[in-house]
Amino acid sequence: MDSAAHLILTILIFGWDPYAIMGCLLPDTLYWVAFIRTKGKGYRGSSIFSWGERLHSLFILPLLGLLLYLISYNSSFLIFTEAVFLHLITDLITHRTEGPRFFWPILDEYYPRGLVDWCKPAVIISYYLLLLTLAVFMRFFI
Numbered sequence: 693m694d695s696a697a698h699l700i701l702t703i704l705i706f707g708w709d710p711y712a713i714m715g716c717l718l719p720d721t722l723y724w725v726a727f728i729r730t731k732g733k734g735y736r737g738s739s740i741f742s743w744g745e746r747l748h749s750l751f752i753l754p755l756l757g758l759l760l761y762l763i764s765y766n767s768s769f770l771i772f773t774e775a776v777f778l779h780l781i782t783d784l785i786t787h788r789t790e791g792p793r794f795f796w797p798i799l800d801e802y803y804p805r806g807l808v809d810w811c812k813p814a815v816i817i818s819y820y821l822l823l824l825t826l827a828v829f830m831r832f833f834i
């Protein structure tokens with residue numbers, strides 16, 4: 693899923709909480725670095741991109757967020773962790789043919805496979821229509 697879609701969903705659920713926004717954007721940051729450094733050419737084959745796939749591990753950012761919470765008892769770190777989980781779960785669902793390495797360092801390959809493929813225009817359009825419906829529903833009924 694693209695970062696804009698992650699950001700919109702996170703804002704709909706958590707509001708403009710800075711820890712939630714940080715948690716939703718952080719897993720994709722190395723993808724942006726790889727894109728900028730390669731000027732968009734072949735960035736998916738770069739080692740930075742591979743580390744971006746590993747940054748989506750269920751054992752990295754969620755555990756870091758929980759550790760920071762246990763050390764500080766600052767509830768903002770729980771919101772950060774929840775936003776990271778939301779990002780990882782939506783990526784888990786929307787990456788069918790290729791995607792992050794969710795179980796790194798135990799398994800250094802793309803696993804498990806998602807339900808739909810984010811690369812397909814029908815999936816992207818459906819998702820954004822779902823977000824729009826959710827936003828309208830939340831605006832007028834909640």
Ligand SMILES: [Zn+2]
Nearest residue numbers: 719720748783
């Ligand atoms: Zn991601």
